[in-house]
Amino acid sequence: MPKRKAAIAVGGVAALGAAALLLPNANASQDKDQASSAAGTAKTLKAKDASDLSAQVRKILGDAFAGSYYDNAKQQLVVNVVSGDDNVVVQAKKAGAVVREVANSTAELKAAARTLKAKATIPGTSWAVDPRTDKVLVTADRTVTGAQWNRLRSTVRGLGSGMATVKRSSGTFKTLLSGGDAIFSQVQGGNVRCSLGFNVTASDGSPAFLTAGHCGVAAKDWSDSQTGQPLATVDQATFPGAGDFSLVKYNDPATQAPSEVNTGNGQTVQINQAADATVGESVFRMGSTTGLHDGQVTGLDATVNFQSETDPNGVDTVTGLIQTDVCAEAGDSGGSLFTQDGSAVGLTSGGSGDCTNGGETFFQPVTAALQATGATLGNAGNAGNGAGDQAGAGAGDQSGAGAGDQSGAGDQSGAGGQAGAGDQSGAGAGDQAGAGDQSGAGAGDQSGAGDQAGAGDVSGDGSGAGDQAGAGDASGAGHAAGGGAGTAGHGATSLTGTR
Incomplete structure (x- = not known):
């Protein structure tokens, strides 16, 4: 055949x-993950393992979890936390994550994205949560002008201070x-x-x-x-x-x-x-x-x-x-x-x-x-x-x-x-x-x-x-x-x- x-x-x-x-x-092998034996010390890990750790920590934190990202320079997972039980925060740190307190919860960020969908679904726009800034990052390409641009800015402002940012893209x-x-x-x-x-x-x-x-x-x-x-x-x-x-x-x-x-x-x-x-x-x-x-x-x-x-x-x-x-x-x-x-x-x-x-x-x-x-x-x-x-x-x-x-x-x-x-x-x-x-x-x-x-x-x-x-x-x-x-x-x- x-x-x-x-x-x-x-x-x-x-x-x-x-x-x-x-x-x-x-095709080179990667070094194994390194973790300090000291309780609460952040693990050094590969990016592919950061997703698994994030899922683990999300279960620990529950509603206090507000996103995560990989610090490429330090090879650590950073987890965002809104006010929550100090005990679960300690557990998250023991699991190997770097924990930082932020203002916007996952529920609030999702609600902001739903508002954008309902009010600003405009050709040439995009949005995604940026866990590094704890905000929704909205991008508008060069075709978004006039009334559409005003509509997008008005929608973002309506989300409230500190919830979203807008940036321009020079392309389409x-x-x-x-x-x-x-x-x-x-x-x-x-x-x-x-x-x-x-x-x-x-x-x-x-x-x-x-x-x-x-x-x-x-x-x-x-x-x-x-x-x-x-x-x-x-x-x-x-x-x-x-x-x-x-x-x-x-x-x-x-x-x-x-x-x-x-x-x-x-x-x-x-x-x-x-x-x-x-x-x-x-x-x-x-x-x-x-x-x-x-x-x-x-x-x-x-x-x-x-x-x-x-x-x-x-x-x-x-x-x-x-x-x-x-x-x-x-x-x-x-x-x-x-x-x-x-x-x-x-x-x-x-x-x-x-x-x-x-x-x-x-x-x-x-x-x-x-x-x-x-x-x-x-x-x-x-x-x-x-x-x-x-x-x-x-x-x-x-x-x-x-x-x-x-x-x-x-x-x-x-x-x-x-x-x-x-x-x-x-x-x-x-x-x-x-x-x-x-x-x-x-x-x-x-x-x-x-x-x-x-x-x-x-x-x-x-x-x-x-x-x-x-x-x-x-x-x-x-x-x-x-x-x-x-x-x-x-x-x-x-x-x-x-x-």
Whole structure:
């Protein structure tokens, strides 16, 4: 029987900064957690273990728990606490967390997010709880102007002092689907290009992979070349709604789908497990347009309001996403977000910036995608590798319930009853060559001129000219002109091998 070996080969040339951080230690073992024997002394731990400790401490603290984040420099978990029983605070410290007192409770932050959903679901906005500031961080892209900007500021002010901050993004929130190379689908009007995320095994045992939901909504059949025959077919796709993920099954059941990320230059990172993201942890993103880049997780359970591609007056709301400061560009959609030790964390959804000027990028949590699709990481030969852990990892944390510091469980009801779902419609973003306009000819300037303030209400309309419509022609030679620098699409494909 013919076989095709499918590797996650995305991006070609890796960003040197990220590669220098990642590759020398890609398969290196980590030091074991170190904890002082003294009662109440904070543990030194890896980011992937911080989520487990946070869940443990959340149970101890109960209603006094107000979120947590990972202090990357000190390698410690910091837990926010509102007034509560001194005894449980002592227990939290003994468990190994750094405990700090804050003003806003989880319930208050969730209520604020619900108010934002009800009054400020505006295309080009997003919000997520930032446990480091104990506030809801609201972001508005450069398209939010005039009456919409005033409405957003008024809503934030109505939440009360110290509850939320607003900042400007000079780019435009958009899904990052593009025309070009990597994984392709031919649709009416041209080609769709995305990036493969992680190889998995579907619940029926067949080989498959995860990518972005807006890619799966845009096209059903996918290939490893622009004009090649389809090699995989979309089985499930969620976008918009409670996430942005697709399960795509390989057409050949004998396909070998290794659980690894190809980071370029012959280097790979073995993916061993799925893990929940933790605010403050360092992560790496691989995508077919821009290659390897790194950054930090800045928020969890984020709600993003994309301009609808199908309705000029509509909004595509996606909930439950991971917010980061990692850059991404058109064509990187669906690409893998992972950690140095080989944990699969996210799938690239969309964002406001590029890899010249930076910006926010949002990711679908892998744990939630695995749980929703019933898939497990790896190929059939490795299906027993922690299937229970991977399919359900963080089920309580990553679904609508929110992982303690993840506001939005309560504020994200709806969308067909899916956990954490908001009101969500359409596919893609209004100013980007995506689901609705997939000719592969995307062009345009990203000249963004908005203010960018880190805190407080921001004055000015932040308006800017042009849009970032994605990657260029079907050969992947696109550009993002916002910083005056071009970013070429790389010729490596996402599905490689021989029959």
